[in-house]
Amino acid sequence: MVKQKKKVKTVYKFLFLTIGAILASIGLEIFLVPNNIVDGGINGISIITSYLTKMPLGVFIFVFNLPFLIFGYSQIGKTFVISTLYAISILSLGVSAFHTMPSLTQDPLLAAVFGGIIIGIGVGMVIRYGGSLDGTEIVAIILSKKTAFSVGEIVMFFNLFILSSAGVVFGWDRAMYSLIAYFVAFKVIDLTIEGLDESKAVIIISDKPDEIAEVLMARLGRGVTFLEGQGGYSKQAKGVLYSVVTRLEVSKLKSIIDEIDEEAFVTIQDVHEVLGGRLAKKAIH
Template identity: 45%
Template sequence: MKKIKKRRSTKAMKIWRGIMVIIGAFIAAYGLETVLIPNNVSDGGVTGLSIVGSELFNLPLGVLIAVINLPFIWLGYKQIGKSFAFNSILGIASLAIGTILMHHTPAIIEGDTLLITVVGGIILGFGMGLALRNGGALDGIDMLAVLLSRKLPFGTSDLILFLNIFVFIFVSTVFGLQGAILSAIAYFIASKVIHIVEEGLSGSKTFQIITTQPEEMVETIRDRLGRSATYKEAYGGFSHERFKEITCVINRLEETKLKEIINEIDEGAFVTVYDVAEVKGGNFRKNDIH
């Protein structure tokens, strides 16, 4: 009985994620067709290439998005998995259909270049981020960058930037230098919004603290922040002294308060801070402090 319920729950989650990918794709299509494209501003990646191809050869944008992304979907299937490839097909097909359906929708902003890039980038990034958060991609250039990063001594983000430089050079042949610059700005804004949508505004951070007063530090963190912490043995590479290293995971809103606690108890504490994409399981919950 439990297995049947679990299967139903898994199936419902897959359907829900598929719906969210479709919604994300239509939001991205709306940003393209009502803000960016009517004002001669493009996107990066495969979508940017498709926009330029559509302008040059007078072909439907949706058709080009679907066709150019095909090899990248195959790449995603081979490198990442079947479910990712399926959701990406769903997302890219929805993006293609969305651009066709919204092609004659009037522009919601005209003339103001700053507003166009900001609003267009936010709408586009929100749609793409929603799709990525639910296991699908709307643009194949990210998959290519992941594959190349395994073959070349560069990170994925560096390769995405490098590949998009050529995309924006290509964009400049149709939309001019100003259009290419505005496209790059819109793409940058969209990438930041994607990051926020994927990880959430609250986010988490890990603090690793080496202090001469570990017990007092942990007790104060527990009393004033409602957070627990863990100890780990650490040894000084130069002094060979033995320390207790404290590890504490908090949300971003608590960062300033934790820094105040550290500074108050031990100004000379050695502190490293890391961004955390996701926290699951264990006992990561905030206790009441009042």
């Protein structure tokens, strides 16, 4: 039974890696490439090199990413590298298959926006299911462990270099359209990974923890965990509650707390993913 579930999960994973890579290839070949707009990372370098040499884009995407995958095999992990290799292979085949298809628009702004959206969905889907479509992210992860720079800062440095190169090759107006495409894709990747139904982690410190917990479970249908706390100044015991709610329930939660204890201390933070432990949603009274 366990093996069967594992096989289904693996098939499910590679199905979405395939869909994500195909979507990214559509965004590249149907929108960006025909309008001389580049993507970030290795794909951007591949677009520029393909334009200068007149050789197939798919070949450069695969060949340029391969050294990064070999470099990251022992550093990051076998599963991630295999998933990334598979996704990049599908991307390379995809851009080759879609290369003969005409662009859906000749307007560079529309191409940048819609290309960015489709690429963002594709890349986000691949990342969500354990892979990547860009070898520079692997290097960035490794370098971030050995330097003071974060993964985001290293990736940004790579992309600034690539966009500057695009300005030299295609003209600075195309470099600016490329920046728009990159920004749109970046935002859509976040939406795809995190989802639209964003969750919030709530910590409540109150003198009436039992009453608040009872009402939250009854009116929001959310589980509540009791923690032990102590006031730093008063040294008195404090009731601390922890719960996770959706973005749309935050206003109702604040109202409930205010009704019961106006002096309660509340912190609310973004949560990227929630696994298990959630109660079935009940109707809000």
